[in-house]
Amino acid sequence: MKKIEIYDTTLRDGAQSEGINFSTSDKLKIVKLLDEIGIDYIEAGWPGANPKDVEVFADLKKLDLKHSKIAAFGCTRKPNVTPEEDKILEMLLSADTEIITIFGKTWDFHVEHALCTTLEENLSMISDSIKYLLSKGKRVFFDAEHFFDGYKHNPDYAMKCVKIAHDAGAERIILCDTNGGCLDKEIYDITKKVFDDIEGIYLGAHVHNDGDMAVANSLAAVDAGAIQIQGTINGYGERCGNANLCSIIPNLQLKKGYDVIGNKIDMLTFLSTNVAEISNVVVPSNAAYVGVSAFAHKAGIHASGVRKNSQTYEHISPDIVGNRRKILISDQAGTASLKEKLQNLRIVKNLQESDLPKIIERIKKLEWKGFAFEGAEASFELLIIKTLGQLPDFFSISGFRVIGDTFLGEKNHNIITEASVKVKIDDHNIHTVAEGEGPVNALDTALKKAIVEFYPEILKYKLCDYKVRILDSKDGTAATVRVNVETTDGTNKWDTVGVSEDIIEASYMAITDSIMYGLILHNPDCME
Numbered sequence: 405m406k407k408i409e410i411y412d413t414t415l416r417d418g419a420q421s422e423g424i425n426f427s428t429s430d431k432l433k434i435v436k437l438l439d440e441i442g443i444d445y446i447e448a449g450w451p452g453a454n455p456k457d458v459e460v461f462a463d464l465k466k467l468d469l470k471h472s473k474i475a476a477f478g479c480t481r482k483p484n485v486t487p488e489e490d491k492i493l494e495m496l497l498s499a500d501t502e503i504i505t506i507f508g509k510t511w512d513f514h515v516e517h518a519l520c521t522t523l524e525e526n527l528s529m530i531s532d533s534i535k536y537l538l539s540k541g542k543r544v545f546f547d548a549e550h551f552f553d554g555y556k557h558n559p560d561y562a563m564k565c566v567k568i569a570h571d572a573g574a575e576r577i578i579l580c581d582t583n584g585g586c587l588d589k590e591i592y593d594i595t596k597k598v599f600d601d602i603e604g605i606y607l608g609a610h611v612h613n614d615g616d617m618a619v620a621n622s623l624a625a626v627d628a629g630a631i632q633i634q635g636t637i638n639g640y641g642e643r644c645g646n647a648n649l650c651s652i653i654p655n656l657q658l659k660k661g662y663d664v665i666g667n668k669i670d671m672l673t674f675l676s677t678n679v680a681e682i683s684n685v686v687v688p689s690n691a692a693y694v695g696v697s698a699f700a701h702k703a704g705i706h707a708s709g710v711r712k713n714s715q716t717y718e719h720i721s722p723d724i725v726g727n728r729r730k731i732l733i734s735d736q737a738g739t740a741s742l743k744e745k746l747q748n749l750r751i752v753k754n755l756q757e758s759d760l761p762k763i764i765e766r767i768k769k770l771e772w773k774g775f776a777f778e779g780a781e782a783s784f785e786l787l788i789i790k791t792l793g794q795l796p797d798f799f800s801i802s803g804f805r806v807i808g809d810t811f812l813g814e815k816n817h818n819i820i821t822e823a824s825v826k827v828k829i830d831d832h833n834i835h836t837v838a839e840g841e842g843p844v845n846a847l848d849t850a851l852k853k854a855i856v857e858f859y860p861e862i863l864k865y866k867l868c869d870y871k872v873r874i875l876d877s878k879d880g881t882a883a884t885v886r887v888n889v890e891t892t893d894g895t896n897k898w899d900t901v902g903v904s905e906d907i908i909e910a911s912y913m914a915i916t917d918s919i920m921y922g923l924i925l926h927n928p929d930c931m932e
Contacts, residue, residue, distance in 0.1 A: 408662040409632040410649060411445040411545075411578075411608065412438050414679065415460075416477055418640035419449075424683050428459045433682055434637075435464065439472040441675050442665040443649075447475045447505060447634075452495030461499040475503040475545065480533040483521035487536035497540055504537050507547035507580070510565035511554030523561060527568050534572035546574035547610060550582045555594050567602055576608050576632055581621060584612030584644060588624040599629035608632030611647050613639060618647035623655060626662070637679040638687055638694075650676045651692045654725055673726035698722070699729045759792060766791050773903060774875045774884050780901035782891075782921040783914075789924075796930040798923050799855050801916065802826040802833075806843045806908050823850040829858050844870065844911045851915065861926050862919060864893040872907065889914040893922060 415431050418424065426434070431448065438446050448464060449457035464474055476499040481490040496504050508530040509515045515526045530546070537544045546569040548554075554562040566577055579595055591611070599607055609625030609632070611618045622633045633656070639648030650672060657664040676694035680687045689697040699722040722729050766787060767777065777784040789795045804825045823846035824837045836854040840846030852862050869890035874883045887902045887910040898921050902913025924930060 405661065405663040407631070408626060408656050408664050409444045409608070410653065410664060411447065411475070411610075411632055411634040412443045412636065412649060413447040413477075413610075413634055413646065414438075414636040414640060416447050416449050417642065417646050418636040418683070420642040421640040421645065421683075421685075422642075424640060424685060426456075426683070428456055428463065430682050431460050432463055432467070434679055435467065435469070435472070435474075437675055437678055438637075439467075439469045440668075441671045442471050442668045444472065445475050445503065445632075446472045447477050448499075448501075450477050451499035452492070461501070465500065473503055474501045475505045476501045477505045477507075480506055480508040480529040481536075483519060483525050483529060487532050490533075493533060493536060496537070497542070501542075503543045503545060505545040505547060505578075506533055506537070507549045508533070508565065508569070509550065509554075510548040510562045511550035512558045512561045514550055514554070527564060530565060531568050531572040534569060534574050538573050544574050545576040545578060545608070547578045547580055549580050551579045552581045552586045552590060552594055553583060556590070563598070563601070566598060566605075570602055570605050576606050578608035578610045578632065578634060579625070579630070581609075581611040584614030584618065586611070586621060587615070587617060588620045591621040592624040592628045595625045595628035595630060606631055608634060609647075610634040612641065613644045613646060613648070616644070618645070619651045619655065622647045622652050623660070626656065626660070638676055638683075638685070638691070640683065640685070650694045654693050654720075658720060658724065670724060670726045693725045694727060699727055701729070759788075763788055763791050770903075774886055775901060775903050777901065780888060780899045780914075782898035783900040783917045786900075786917050786921055795920075796924060796927075798859065798920060798930075799827050799829045801851075801912075802828055804847060804850070804912060806847060808843065821846040823847040825850040825854050827851070827854040829855060832858075843908050844915070847908070847912055848915050851919065855919075859923055861893075862922065865891055865919065865922050866893075867915075867918070868892050868897070870911075872910075875903075885910050887911045887914045889918050891918040891922065893926070896925060898922070898925070 414434060415426065419426050435446055435448065448460055451457055451461055461476065476496050478492050478496040481487050481493055487493055496506070509519055509526055512523055515521060515523055519526060534544050534546060548566055548569070551562055551566070569577055579598065581591065591609070595607060595609065599605065607625070607630040609622055609630045611621045618635070618639070622635065626633065633647065633652055635647035635649040635652055636645070637649055639645040653664050654669060654672060656662045657669055673694045676687055676691070687695055689695050692698060699718055770787070777787070786795070804823065806821065806823045809820045809822070820839060821841070821843050822837060822839050823843065824835065825847070827834045834854045836850050838846055838850035838853050840849045848867060856862055867889055871888040873886045875886055884903060884905050885907050887907065888899060890897060890899050898918070900914045900917035900921065902910040902917070904910040904913065
């Protein structure tokens with residue numbers, strides 16, 4: 405089985421993505437994740453570009469990596485300067501990595517208008533820099549920047565740049581679609597030309613996603629002879645991003661049969677999710693292979709087919725990449741969808757086949773009113789329990805009130821929100837009042853205050869996400885809203901939903917479901 409090398413540049417190219425700002429600690433966490441899954445090379449940054457990267461390279465020396473090799477990134481020497489005098493090459497060497505990746509211009513337009521030097525001097529810059537780094541005992545990879553655009557404008561010069569890098573001793577020549585505008589046939593044809601014309605060359609590809617072709621272009625490069633693919637986790641990167649390794653890796657390994665990361669491929673979703681968490685960027689739900697909806701089925705006929713044989717509507721089994729199947733419950737669902745969904749419930753007990761029709765009917769009525777249970781699985785389970793008349797009598801709410809007081813002053817503008825809740829638990833009637841940061845927080849605080857003496861475990865429950873969606877904007881401020889709440893107890897997470905024309909009532913419904921679900925989760929005997 406032929407090996408394809410993966411070179412990750414999340415810590416440099418990915419860090420250039422809008423909204424991402426890695427700390428030193430963030431970068432080290434990502435390096436550990438990449439090493440654990442078996443990424444071959446990790447580009448840790450540009451030494452000397454900023455104090456953070458200097459610190460990263462210093463701290464990386466303390467890590468005991470099992471598989472990955474660390475690479476430092478920089479550029480060729482400046483025009484008309486010897487390698488020994490060049491500050492960038494000096495900083496690259498100071499990073500003390502086994503591998504150094506340098507980029508050089510291969511498009512004559514850039515040489516003359518960006519570097520402002522001659523075509524011959526640029527060739528010398530490439531050759532001198534590679535030979536100098538090799539003389540210092542380094543493995544050298546050469547990124548042929550703007551190669552594909554350069555080849556299309558002046559193929560002879562672009563090939564000269566690549567050949568001189570190869571002759572100078574660069575271990576890998578990486579062909580770059582820096583502007584991300586090429587199509588897969590162009591990538592294939594040009595890569596194949598280089599592969600065929602330069603004997604003994606080991607090629608890689610580094611492509612950007614400006615034409616939404618980065619994954620396809622990376623695969624085309626492999627088809628043409630490339631043995632190394634560069635990219636980022638989740639496709640992070642400047643502008644439209646880099647080639648997405650979370651799609652490239654399974655496509656190469658599962659579809660094309662290459663050796664990429666071996667049996668670690670079942671960690672792919674874990675890697676994607678954790679890097680996203682560190683980056684503070686949510687993985688798109690429809691992301692191939694690793695998105696939460698990548699193996700989600702909503703239509704009844706799809707769910708029925710998957711239940712009989714997953715190959716009917718899934719190109720791979722989700723567990724291969726560490727993901728899981730989701731059967732979505734909606735007004736399009738049928739009995740097969742519900743049966744599949746019920747296999748993974750946490751709190752529903754003693755469900756009979758005869759119960760399914762009335763549950764489906766209840767779902768359809770609620771979704772007609774605006775409820776959506778796709779992202780509120782806890783509320784879905786509670787719906788089943790309520791429909792079957794099995795809801796434990798933990799507490800009941802007799803009523804609630806929310807008041808907002810505004811205090812205006814020349815310097816300060818304060819709003820104090822107060823919520824009062826009347827709750828009944830057994831023979832106890834409880835009336836509590838609490839203030840909060842806004843009506844939802846005040847209501848949540850008041851409700852928990854009312855029942856904490858009876859159920860102290862609710863002190864662990866924290867609202868970690870709150871979303872509001874307007875369902876019919878033409879009604880303006882009188883529109884029906886859907887509120888989704890995510891709650892955690894530090895170990896588990898669960899999602900609930902509420903719908904109303906009143907955002908406070910919708911929030912109350914979601915919060916009440918959240919607390920009720922948590923109590924059932926922590927008191928499983930109540931369902932027996």
